[in-house]
């Protein structure tokens with residue numbers, strides 16, 4: 001992709017016994033929060049409203065000062081960094097986007113480089129590169145104002161702006177929360193592709209457990225005062241929720257959600273069935289199941305490089321989840337539709 005890939009990758013991030021007591025409050029909003037995040041890891045904070053997700057995240061870039069504890073980036077305490085250093089180290093994307101309405105898209109993206117004293121030329125080159133990174137044509141968008149962009153486009157600009165100084169760490173506070181479901185899915189997919197190439201260390205706050213599963217390398221399920229109920233990979237949390245609280249967060253359909261994490265090639269494929277329906281080998285078992293349900297198909301062929309290499313049916317999909325989690329009887333419809341591949 002762009003030269004962002006050659007900039008800073010991720011940094012390690014450690015929070016040690018971090019607490020926050022807001023003034024006038026008797027109980028802490030966050031209490032003794034300890035977590036180690038690896039360089040390049042995308043960690044999702046998920047939990048109910050008021051549990052302390054945002055407070056925890058905002059302490060990382062010191063928008064909120066911790067009452068006690070320490071926060072380390074590559075072993076260095078953030079309290080020892082001056083505000084310019086913090087901006088260089090930490091990009092920040094929020095739901096409300098926060099673009100300045102009277103500034104062009106270029107100017108909005110160039111804010112941090114300007115604050116850091118970059119030359120006009122270097123800033124302009126970086127802005128152009130970032131617009132391309134988030135798939136907005138610089139010729140079309142640089143001179144526009146935020147109001148002349150759709151919500152999804154504005155959100156992309158918000159991501160570009162956060163990436164401007166190539167920070168090793170990104171904080172994302174419900175960044176896609178205000179977009180409609182279709183735009184949201186598209187932004188999530190784009191964001192995953194982008195992260196695959198830039199490998200930032202990211203803390204991402206969301207209310208939406210499905211978003212956490214889809215995006216996270218690891219998910220921290222939080223309860224009141226930012227207590228960590230479970231901190232593990234999406235697959236591990238879905239397969240073995242630590243307690244009732246985590247189970248209630250997962251909600252119904254844990255097996256179906258797990259399917260979205262398992263690629264077709266991990267299943268034990270049957271012989272080629274000659275089915276009219278097919279699925280690419282790098283699709284997920286959830287994609288395969290959707291097609292089976294949609295078409296009432298007994299089996300699907302699995303296609304690799306244009307050639308059928310095997311087949312899948314409900315039994316094989318169910319077996320891929322392990323015998324302890326059967327999908328059960330599936331409703332089928334004769335609904336017509338296209339192929340996935």
Ligand SMILES: Nc1ncnc2c1ncn2[C@@H]1O[C@H](COP(=O)(O)OP(=O)(O)OP(=O)(O)O)[C@@H](O)[C@H]1O
Nearest residue numbers: 022023025029047048049050051052053054055056
């Ligand atoms: N400035 C403040 N002064 C006093 N209390 C606050 C302040 N900001 C947040 N709180 C309280 O701290 C607790 C944690 O709030 P926080 O915003 O971190 O939660 P959250 O999990 O991010 O919630 P949401 O998902 O609704 O944004 C809440 O009880 C909230 O009322």
